[in-house]
Amino acid sequence: MNSIICGVDVSKDWLDAHIRPGAAFARFANDAAGLGELLVFCRSHRIELAVMEATGGYERLAFLWLWEKGLPCGIVNPRSVRRFAEAMGTFEKTDRIDAAVIAHYASIKQIVPTVPPSAAQQRLKALVSRLSQVSGDITVNKQRKSATTDAETLASLSTVLACLKREEKRLAGEVASLIDDDPLWAKLDKTFRFFKGLADRTVARLLAEVPEIGIVSNKAIAKLVGLSPFANDSGKREGPRNIRGGRAGPRGILFIIARHVARYDPHLQAFAERLQKAGKTKMVIRMALARKLLVILNAKARDARIEFANAT
Incomplete structure (x- = not known):
């Protein structure tokens, strides 16, 4: 202490x-x-x-x-x-x-020191964050373009969109190069792509915002991202298990892509069907799928890290 x-x-x-x-x-x-x-x-x-x-x-x-x-x-x-x-x-x-x-x-x-991220980790997180911002700006300006008929406004929005798309492409390239240049990140990137439907931006997001993946336990990673349901019981009452806290960015992307990945992965698809047959709500199924995918990725990342350490 x-x-x-x-x-x-x-x-x-x-x-x-x-x-x-x-x-x-x-x-x-x-x-x-x-x-x-x-x-x-x-x-x-x-x-x-x-x-x-x-x-x-x-x-x-x-x-x-x-x-x-x-x-x-x-x-x-x-x-x-x-x-x-x-x-x-x-x-x-x-x-x-x-x-x-x-x-x-x-x-x-009895708080312990929080180990600072490396310079490469800081840069990756900054680039991924900026890429997400630019992608969001593109979506917003596309919506504005679809909502207007004024020629001058349309021309202005087209110019802005062209600039944003060039910047999006540049940032995506910087992120990809940064991951490729790091042997461990490159191995984790290849490991995560075992799942069909897991795109490059999702992988980059996980590497940038959840650097602990493959290092901590499955329970710890689920709690870290905010996908670990909390007990809500008192006496004979068994309350609903809800999630809260954790890292909103990775959790949000896992919510989106877990269902998509399950379309191609028979184990995840069977897991979702079992929950559906058990009468679970769509939201509960989405949360469970996101947690299941995260736990599997954490286990695969752990194996990849061990293999990488043994090879070096």
């Missing part, structure tokens, strides 16, 4: 830091100078772990920079921290209070 922890509440402009045990507090700008001051503050208190919430990207700079300087960092779920605060009777919410709550939460939960 880490005895000295720094809870860092991250916002766009500020880094609020609280040391636990104790009550040392300081605020720093969320920029290069502020990060340097935060590092000095942490080292002066001999902290063993800095912990911050996942805040949609604002925490990335501090997280990677502190790791680079040799200070281990952990990332925690903001919803869990908020519920912990309320459970402890802390309903007030300020940046200073939040920093103290993060440190307290990390201490109680």
Whole structure:
């Protein structure tokens, strides 16, 4: 257990830091100078772990920079921290209070450092994210084009679409090259394509957003992606099992493609038919198929990683 922890509440402009045990507090700008001051503050208190919430990207700079300087960092779920605060009777919410709550939460939960992604992993995730954004923009502009008859507007939309399609093609090529250039990713890519209907973008999405695939257990990967149903029982009542949390991006793509893959895979198709005959709803079947596909991919990725390690 880490005895000295720094809870860092991250916002766009500020880094609020609280040391636990104790009550040392300081605020720093969320920029290069502020990060340097935060590092000095942490080292002066001999902290063993800095912990911050996942805040949609604002925490990335501090997280990677502190790791680079040799200070281990952990990332925690903001919803869990908020519920912990309320459970402890802390309903007030300020940046200073939040920093103290993060440190307290990390201490109680015995949070361990979150290993930072490699430079290649960061680039792959950024490229895949941007490719998804551009593809979304193409869909939006196609819808706009179909909804208008004005010649000038149509010409403008056609120009924008042409530009977006060129960028989509370029980004897709960058992603494919990045995967091909990495021997392990290339092997996993080939392994995943065992399933007919599993396209290149789906594989890239999994490699970018679920780097743990093939490393953790089947139960852990399902929970990580948010496809593990939670028990909801009390006494004699057996409530419905629902899913929540996890990584929305990979979960969403698995929902979409699992049914498609099942059309070509007899085992998945038989699994879906058994659920249908058991009277399960369409949504339950979709969730179960997505989880089944993820678990199979995780097992195949584990075998591929072992084979790759033995070959090198």
